Amino acid sequence: MIRVTLGGDELAGFGGDGPDRRIKMFFPVPGQERPAVPRAMSGGPVWPAGEARPAIRTYTVRRFDAGSGELDVDFVLHEGHGPAAAWARDARPGSWVGVSEPGGHYEPDPNADFHVVIGDETALPAVATVLDALPDGVPALAFLEVADAAEEQPLPATVTWVHRGDREAGAPLAEAVRAAEFPAGRGQAWLSGESACVKDLRKHLLDDRGIDRRAVYATGYWRAR
Ligand SMILES: Cc1cc2nc3c(=O)[nH]c(=O)nc-3n(C[C@H](O)[C@H](O)[C@H](O)COP(=O)(O)OP(=O)(O)OC[C@H]3O[C@@H](n4cnc5c(N)ncnc54)[C@H](O)[C@@H]3O)c2cc1C
Incomplete structure (x- = not known):
């Protein structure tokens, strides 16, 4: 497991607090420094023309601190080494990754025994x-x-x-x-x-x-x- 702390002006207003919040992450493909990221439109995501599509995987918001604008994601460095695990293994200060708005619906039931x-x-x-x-x-x-x-x-x-x-x-x-x-x-x-x-x-x-x-x-x- 490796923790990657993300930052950037784009995280202003990120709604990542709460239990089990998940994000789509966009990883650069070989030869790319920054991944292409889609714009959310009412008819569905719109991708920039002429750019290779990123590898997309789902991860959990381990911590988001609105004050510092820091977003922690914990990656399992599993044996299969897919693009997400490989990106986390090689990430260095200054590496780029794309992050979606967070989703997730879990709420603890206050009446559960x-x-x-x-x-x-x-x-x-x-x-x-x-x-x-x-x-x-x-x-x-x-x-x-x-x-x-x-x-x-x-x-x-x-x-x-x-x-x-x-x-x-x-x-x-x-x-x-x-x-x-x-x-x-x-x-x-x-x-x-x-x-x-x-x-x-x-x-x-x-x-x-x-x-x-x-x-x-x-x-x-x-x-x-
Ligand atoms: C809602 C949600 C939240 C998630 N949150 C996290 C999180 O916070 N941290 C995290 O590490 N993962 C999390 N995952 C799991 C993660 O999305 C998958 O493990 C994903 O497949 C990793 O992508 P990859 O590119 O590294 O490997 P892939 O390209 O997807 O897979 C490559 C190969 O690796 C194998 N593989 C994938 N994951 C594992 C694994 N964990 N152990 C062993 N073999 C594996 C696959 O079977 C495949 O053969 C989450 C998944 C979901 C749906």
């Missing part, structure tokens, strides 16, 4: 913002799968950390969630990570744990191939 938060390292930045937003005094169970102990981070809640080691992505996480005891009552769940694991655990939360489908907020973040 307990919260469950589940993710892998790609979801760790979002999990941190989700845990920050949970109401005090309501039980919260958090499960995070990372490669090994060195990838754990301090978070504002007690977390069950599981280590992937040589196992398939998502397998240790699915085991840990299935083995856990949940509090009684009406739960709300947030989960993200490898897509097949998210699909499997969403089904587990609905079918085996009886959590209401409207209270399960699940997103596949990446696909193991």
